[in-house]
Amino acid sequence: MSLLRINGLGKVYGKGQAYTQALKQVDLEVNKADFVAIMGASGSGKSTLLNLISTIDKPTHGEIWINNTNIAKLNNAKADSFRKNQLGFIFQDFRLLDSLTILENIAVPLIIQKRKKIQIEQRTEEVMDMLCISKLRDKYPYQISGGEKQRAACARAIIAEPELILADEPTGSLDSNNAHNIMGVMTEFNEKLKATILMVTHDPMIASYCKRVIFLKDGNIINLIERENNAQNVFYKIIVEHNSKLQQVI
Amino acid sequence: MFGTNRHNVFIVIKENIIYFVTLIICIALFYGFVSLGDIKNPLVQGNLEYDFEMYAPMIRYCIYAVSISIFILISYVNSHMFKEKLKEISILITLGMKRSKIAIWYSKDMLSISALSFVIGILFGIGCSYAVNAVISLITYGRVISNNFFYLYSFIETIVFFIIMYGGMTAINIIKVMHKKPLELLNNNKIPDSKKVFPFWKLIECLLLMGSYSFIGYNLKVYFSIGRNYGGNIPSYESNKFQFAIFVAIIIAIYLTIKIVNYLLIWIKNYKFVKYDMSVLVIGKLSHRMKSVTRNMLLVSIVLTLALCGFSLIPLMAEFSNEYMEHRMVFDINVPFNYDNIEDIHDIPDIDYGFVRNILTKANIEIENECELEEYFIWDSDFSGPSVRANRYDMPRLAMGITDYNQLRIMAGLEPINLDFDSFLFHVKDDIDLAQFEEALNGGTHSLNVAGTLLRQNTSCFFVTENLGDYIYNTNTDSFLVFPDEVCEKLSIAKKGYFANTVEKTPYAVCKNADLEIQNAFEENYTYLYDRYGNNGNQVIDFIGPIRFRSIEENDISFMAIITKALGMYIGIIFMLICMAMVSIKNIIECNNSIEDYRVLRQIGMSEKQLKRINMKENLFFYLLPYAVSIANFCIIQNTFIMRFGNRANTYFHGNQYLNGIIVPVIIVSVILVIYIGTMQIINFNKIKNSLDNVLE
Numbered sequence: 001m002s003l004l005r006i007n008g009l010g011k012v013y014g015k016g017q018a019y020t021q022a023l024k025q026v027d028l029e030v031n032k033a034d035f036v037a038i039m040g041a042s043g044s045g046k047s048t049l050l051n052l053i054s055t056i057d058k059p060t061h062g063e064i065w066i067n068n069t070n071i072a073k074l075n076n077a078k079a080d081s082f083r084k085n086q087l088g089f090i091f092q093d094f095r096l097l098d099s100l101t102i103l104e105n106i107a108v109p110l111i112i113q114k115r116k117k118i119q120i121e122q123r124t125e126e127v128m129d130m131l132c133i134s135k136l137r138d139k140y141p142y143q144i145s146g147g148e149k150q151r152a153a154c155a156r157a158i159i160a161e162p163e164l165i166l167a168d169e170p171t172g173s174l175d176s177n178n179a180h181n182i183m184g185v186m187t188e189f190n191e192k193l194k195a196t197i198l199m200v201t202h203d204p205m206i207a208s209y210c211k212r213v214i215f216l217k218d219g220n221i222i223n224l225i226e227r228e229n230n231a232q233n234v235f236y237k238i239i240v241e242h243n244s245k246l247q248q249v250i
Numbered sequence: 251m252f253g254t255n256r257h258n259v260f261i262v263i264k265e266n267i268i269y270f271v272t273l274i275i276c277i278a279l280f281y282g283f284v285s286l287g288d289i290k291n292p293l294v295q296g297n298l299e300y301d302f303e304m305y306a307p308m309i310r311y312c313i314y315a316v317s318i319s320i321f322i323l324i325s326y327v328n329s330h331m332f333k334e335k336l337k338e339i340s341i342l343i344t345l346g347m348k349r350s351k352i353a354i355w356y357s358k359d360m361l362s363i364s365a366l367s368f369v370i371g372i373l374f375g376i377g378c379s380y381a382v383n384a385v386i387s388l389i390t391y392g393r394v395i396s397n398n399f400f401y402l403y404s405f406i407e408t409i410v411f412f413i414i415m416y417g418g419m420t421a422i423n424i425i426k427v428m429h430k431k432p433l434e435l436l437n438n439n440k441i442p443d444s445k446k447v448f449p450f451w452k453l454i455e456c457l458l459l460m461g462s463y464s465f466i467g468y469n470l471k472v473y474f475s476i477g478r479n480y481g482g483n484i485p486s487y488e489s490n491k492f493q494f495a496i497f498v499a500i501i502i503a504i505y506l507t508i509k510i511v512n513y514l515l516i517w518i519k520n521y522k523f524v525k526y527d528m529s530v531l532v533i534g535k536l537s538h539r540m541k542s543v544t545r546n547m548l549l550v551s552i553v554l555t556l557a558l559c560g561f562s563l564i565p566l567m568a569e570f571s572n573e574y575m576e577h578r579m580v581f582d583i584n585v586p587f588n589y590d591n592i593e594d595i596h597d598i599p600d601i602d603y604g605f606v607r608n609i610l611t612k613a614n615i616e617i618e619n620e621c622e623l624e625e626y627f628i629w630d631s632d633f634s635g636p637s638v639r640a641n642r643y644d645m646p647r648l649a650m651g652i653t654d655y656n657q658l659r660i661m662a663g664l665e666p667i668n669l670d671f672d673s674f675l676f677h678v679k680d681d682i683d684l685a686q687f688e689e690a691l692n693g694g695t696h697s698l699n700v701a702g703t704l705l706r707q708n709t710s711c712f713f714v715t716e717n718l719g720d721y722i723y724n725t726n727t728d729s730f731l732v733f734p735d736e737v738c739e740k741l742s743i744a745k746k747g748y749f750a751n752t753v754e755k756t757p758y759a760v761c762k763n764a765d766l767e768i769q770n771a772f773e774e775n776y777t778y779l780y781d782r783y784g785n786n787g788n789q790v791i792d793f794i795g796p797i798r799f800r801s802i803e804e805n806d807i808s809f810m811a812i813i814t815k816a817l818g819m820y821i822g823i824i825f826m827l828i829c830m831a832m833v834s835i836k837n838i839i840e841c842n843n844s845i846e847d848y849r850v851l852r853q854i855g856m857s858e859k860q861l862k863r864i865n866m867k868e869n870l871f872f873y874l875l876p877y878a879v880s881i882a883n884f885c886i887i888q889n890t891f892i893m894r895f896g897n898r899a900n901t902y903f904h905g906n907q908y909l910n911g912i913i914v915p916v917i918i919v920s921v922i923l924v925i926y927i928g929t930m931q932i933i934n935f936n937k938i939k940n941s942l943d944n945v946l947e
Contacts, residue, residue, distance in 0.1 A: 056853055077857065084855025095850040097531075099538035104519075104530055111528055112855050120526040156854075 003163060003196050004030040004053065009062030009072075010219075011048050022048040024219040026062070030164075033194040035187070037207035039243065040216035046200045047168065049216070053198065054087060054166050055079040067163065084112055088157035088165040088195075090186075092172035094149040096141040102152045103128065103137040109160040127155045131185060147178030154185050158195065165189065167199040171206050183209040204243055208236035215246055222246070259362045266359070268835055269331045270367050273412075275831075276320045277371025279824055281408045282378030283316050288401040291383065312817050316824055319553060321415060323828045326546075327835060328419045332426070339427060353424045360423075364416045372408070376400065386816045452513055455506055462503035469496050470890055500883055501552070507879055508547045512540040528860070531851070532867045539840060539872070546836065547876055550829040554880035557825035559887060561919055564818025568811035575807040577681060580662045580719030582756070583610070584798040585748040585768060590645070590725055591783045591793070593635035595627075595742055599779070601794075603748040605771045610750075613764045620750035621657040623722060625650050626741035628700060628731065633742070645725045648744050649674075649700075651735040658718050661751055669734060673708040674698060679728040680715045687713070687729070698731075701740035705733065721747070721798065752800075761799035768797055826919065829876065830926045837869045841934045845941045852942050861942070862935050869934065873927050881916075 009026040012019065023045045030036055038046045051057035053064060055071050064072045071082055088109070096105045103124055110120045128134045131151050136144055141152070150170065157165050167186070171179035187209050189195040199210065207213045209232065215223040225242055227235045263270050285291060287309035335356070342352055380397050387395035473492040515537040518524050524533055540547075585606055589598050603622050610617060625648040627633050632646035655677070656666035669675060678687050696707045723730060724744070733741075756764075772794050773780055779793050848861045 054853065080852075080855055080857045082855075083853065087855075089853055091850075095846070097534070097847050097850070099534040099847075100530065101534075104525060104534060107526055108531075108851070109854055111526060111530065112851075114528075117522055117526040121522065 001032050002029050003032045003034070003066065004028070004198070005063075005065040006053075007063045007065075009049070009052060009064065010060050011045075011052060011057070012060045021219055023052070023059075026219070026221055028214065028221065030196060030198060032196055033190065035190040035197045035209070035211045036199065037210040037213045038198065038200045038216060039202060039204070039207055039213055039239070041202075041246075044216040045219040046216050048219075050166055050168055050198070050200050053164075054089065055083055084109070085160070086163045088160065088162035090150070090153050090157045090165065090167040090170045092169040094141070094146070094153045094173070096149055096152055096156075098141050101138050101140055102133065102144070102148075105141065105152055106155045106159055109156060113160060123159055127159050130188075131155050145178075146174055147181060150174060150178065150182050151185065154182065154189070158189055158193065161193075163196065165195055165197045167197060169200055169202070171201070171203065176205075179203075179206060204239040205236055207239050208232050213239055213242075215242060217246065259366065262359045262362055263366070266331050266363055268838075269327050270363050272324060272327045272831065272835075273364060273367035274371040274374060275827070276324055277368055277408065277412060278374035278378045279827075280316065280320055280411065281372055281375030281404055282382050283820065283824070284313060284407050285375075285379040285401045285404040286382060286386070287313060288404045290398055290401055290403065292387075292395050292397065309817070312821055315556075315821060317411060319556075319825055319828050322549065322553070323831060324415055325419055326549075326832055328423075330835065330839065332423050343427075349428050353427045356423065356427065357420050360416065360420055364412070368409070368412060372405065375408070379404075382816075382820065386813065447513075452510075455509060455513075459503060459506040459510055462499045462506065466496055466499045466503065466886060469499070470886075500886065501548070504551050504879055504883065505544065505548050507882075508540070508544050508551070508875070511875060512537060512544070515540060528864075531864050532871075535844070535864070535868050536871050539868075543836065543872070546832065547872075547879075550832050551876040551879040551883070553825050553829040553832075554876050555883045555887070557822045557829065558880055558884040558916065558919055560818050560820075560822030560825055562884075562916060563887065564821070565815040568814035568818070571807055571814075572811045575803055577717060578720035579798065579800050579803050580717060581658075581721075581749040582752045582800040583615075583748070583750040584719070584721040585794055586721045586796075587745045587747050587794050588725055589633075589745055589793075591636055592779070593637060593783065595630065595633045597779065597782065598743055598745070599776055600624075600743055601746045601748075601772075601776075603746075605775060606748050606768055609764055609767045609771060613756075613760050613767075615756050615760065615764065616753040618751045618753045619657075619661050620748070621654055621661060623650060623654050623658065623747045623749055624738070624743060625722075625724070625730065625745050625747075626733075626738050627744045628698075628741070630742050633744070643726050645727055647727050647729055647731065648724045649731040649733050649738065649741065650722075651738040652732055653735050655732045658722065658749065659716075661749065662716075662718050664716055664718075667708075667711050667714065667732075669732065670706075670708055670710070672703060672705055672734065674700075674705040674734075675708040675712050675714055675732045677714045677716075677718070677730055677732060679720075679723070680717045682728050684715060700733065701737055703737050703740075705737065719749075722749070756799060756801045758801050758805050761801045765797045765799065765802070769795065822919075826922055830873075830923070833872055833876070834926065834930045837872060837930060838933065838937075840868070841865060841937055845938070848938055848942065858939065858942055862938055865934055865938060866931055869931060870927065873923065877923060884916075 006026055006028040009023055009028075010021070011023040012021050014020055026045075026049065038049060040046045048057065052059050052072070055074060059072050062072065063070050066082075066086065069082070071079070074082055096102075097108070100108070106127060107120050107124045110123060115123075125134070128137060131154060133148065133151050133155065136148055136152065141149055144152075150173075154170075157167075165186075170186070171182055174182060183206055186197055186199070190197055190211075197210075199206075201207050208227075211227050213225050213227075214221055215225075223242060223246070225238060230238065339352055339356075343349060376399065379401070383397040384394045387393065387397075469492055473496075515533055519530060519533045519537060524530055585603070587599075587601060592598055601622075607617070607620075627646065628649050652667075652669040659666055667675065676687075676691070678684065691713055696712075698705045769792075776793070783793075844865070848865075851861060852858065
């Protein structure tokens with residue numbers, strides 16, 4: 001069942017000499033409980049695509065449908081509400097609020113949704129237990145490691161049970177060990193919680209955790225591969241292969 | 251970046267815009283203020299109507315206060331601007347650049363900014379000097395006195411002050427660059443991970459806070475209850491001891507109040523109703539910021555308290571001295587004598603004031619009525635010379651004859667009092683706490699055995715409190731007894747003064763000359779006093795005086811009152827600007843630092859309006875916390891003032907003016923605060939809007 005449908009999406013920045021076409025004509029469909037990686041070189045348009053889906057940027061043309069709503073046409077207030085209720089975010093640099101404890105940081109999406117306090121408390125405890133970060137509850141972001149920070153950021157992304165989780169290079173600031181841990185967490189989100197995840201990465205190993213990988217080049221989707229029943233290491237090799245071809249083309 | 255485009259001073263200014271603007275404002279205010287006291291200033295250069303002797307030291311003290319506050323503001327801004335550069339500096343050091351080269355670059359940058367802002371600041375200062383001089387001359391003389399375009403001495407003072415400031419601050423920053431490790435420099439800009447404060451220590455701090463306030467209260471009570479007559483001087487050693495202790499206690503109390511507010515914020519944040527509410531975003535940020543701003547808040551609170559005092563107490567005290575002058579100067583001419591320095595009772599002269607009368611006649615001062623007031627020791631044992639007096643401030647209550655007393659009453663426009671045979675009455679100043687006298691005299695009859703005569707209390711009128719001026723009482727006393735003349739004749743004379751009313755108001759300059767002539771004539775007539783007691787160590791002793799002419803007092807006091815009010819308001823404005831600038835700079839910097847947080851919150855669904863509201867609440871707290879603390883401390887100081895002068899204030903102002911003197915300035919300060927908050931908030935809102943627009947478009 002389709003959750004996200006993108007038709008003829010394009011984005012142009014600047015005018016005259018500064019004219020840049022970041023996305024040309026992108027069509028994409030993501031099903032519920034899908035786990036999709038977007039790969040591509042710098043400037044290929046992957047971050048632009050993520051920004052358009054997260055409604056923090058407006059497309060020049062095209063449509064983005066999520067649950068029968070064309071989010072490309074939403075005004076600011078409706079876009080705020082959409083992000084608040086339907087999306088979860090994981091960033092490369094974690095972006096936890098230094099002034100709040102880990103528990104408070106995780107609870108922020110529910111606080112913004114103005115959920116009942118008892119509900120927030122229960123849900124926060126539940127998510128922290130799930131990610132094994134209960135012991136960090138009273139610590140501040142500057143008191144914990146990068147891996148722990150990203151776990152907390154994952155908890156914040158999942159706590160409001162969003163329709164779609166958008167992750168922008170979630171392992172970009174982590175060592176390989178922590179990166180694999182975080183991907184384990186995201187796989188668990190996808191498999192156990194049936195969360196739909198759209199992730200931007202440049203690392204084939206990280207992409208191999210996903211069910212599908214989309215390759216972007218010069219603002220166009222040039223390839224899409226499915227993991228199907230392949231083991232992760234096999235899928236990894238396939239991604240590397242495709243990526244190498246892409247590099248050669250470049 | 252250091253080393254790129256260094257020649258372009260405008261880039262350097264853009265990078266340090268807050269420092270640049272602060273310097274210009276400070277230089278303009280400093281020059282404008284110093285020019286007020288410049289020896290070439292027409293205001294100071296003397297005038298036939300006024301004597302500027304009292305004005306000059308006052309200006310000087312104000313200059314010290316203004317200099318210190320400007321120093322604090324500039325060093326605060328400078329240290330912030332330096333912190334902004336620390337990361338860049340430490341990266342350059344890590345990459346191997348010579349520290350000395352970085353230091354030279356930094357100093358050059360600061361020098362170019364300082365020099366340019368000095369030139370602009372002086373230009374604004376000339377305008378500021380014109381404005382301040384015009385306002386003061388207008389309210390003093392009723393017309394604008396032409397002002398000099400340029401004051402060389404003020405310019406030199408300003409340049410010296412700012413060179414010292416530049417040198418000092420640059421030296422400190424260079425030392426940091428030269429000696430600190432790159433890692434230390436990098437960490438210098440981070441909010442410290444504060445050490446955990448144990449509950450026991452928090453409890454100690456709470457107790458210490460309560461102790462500080464109790465200490466302040468107790469000391470104020472003791473200070474104002476030591477049974478002295480504060481119409482006279484409080485011994486300086488006693489006063490300094492209490493005032494220093496209270497001052498230190500206030501500083502400690504403010505510091506601890508701010509710390510405990512932080513504990514309260516953390517405590518509140520841990521409660522469920524806050525923890526899972528939107529308010530956690532505000533309170534979390536507040537407690538986070540409070541860790542690093544305790545000293546800053548302390549400073550702002552102190553400066554704001556001084557601003558409040560400048561705005562309200564100084565003009566009030568000026569008004570107070572106006573009213574007090576009306577009260578103490580009942581007679582047009584007062585020539586009091588005092589025996590404070592005479593060791594032998596037989597040396598107290600029975601002065602013949604004929605020489606005063608001659609001088610006044612020669613000066614064409616026509617006397618309407620006069621009194622040579624003789625006052626006596628009730629008992630000879632009341633006399634004690636300075637060498638045997640236990641406390642040099644303890645002086646006895648004196649007595650006077652009914653004829654002199656009634657003459658004074660007539661001169662003051664009061665009805666004479668009829669004194670029964672062998673009776674006495676008790677006269678007390680009307681601006682002291684009368685309740686204690688009434689309580690002591692209440693019930694029963696009172697009698698005195700004086701010089702072999704038993705005196706009973708006067709039946710028609712015994713306890714009199716009408717105002718006869720301040721100069722008829724013995725030093726440090728506020729009452730005297732009135733005896734029948736024949737009883738007084740048997741007593742030893744303590745002092746004899748001359749009091750007179752003139753037919754017309756005497757010109758200021760004529761009074762000044764007469765004052766000098768009376769002093770000289772007395773010295774010539776009573777040389778033995780000066781020979782025996784005229785020199786006490788390094789201190790030259792006067793036996794008559796201070797001689798007071800109503801014309802001189804009226805002019806001096808009203809002039810001083812105007813100057814004091816103007817200076818008080820100016821000091822208040824400068825202090826207010828300084829602390830508002832400190833809070834505003836901090837709030838702008840914090841807003842910049844929070845932009846990333848706002849972007850994240852915006853991305854996860856918060857509206858721009860909600861984010862602006864968070865920012866506003868956060869900023870309001872940092873404006874209102876020092877404001878509330880300073881209002882509390884101002885109330886303590888205000889209360890001190892009431893305890894010290896309460897009876898006088900009630901007598902002079904009959905309630906209303908006194909109340910207006912406090913409430914109106916507090917309202918003015920609050921309005922300035924609101925304008926400041928509004929302006930700064932608009933700046934912050936624009937900044938937030940622009941940064942969020944960049945995210946969304």
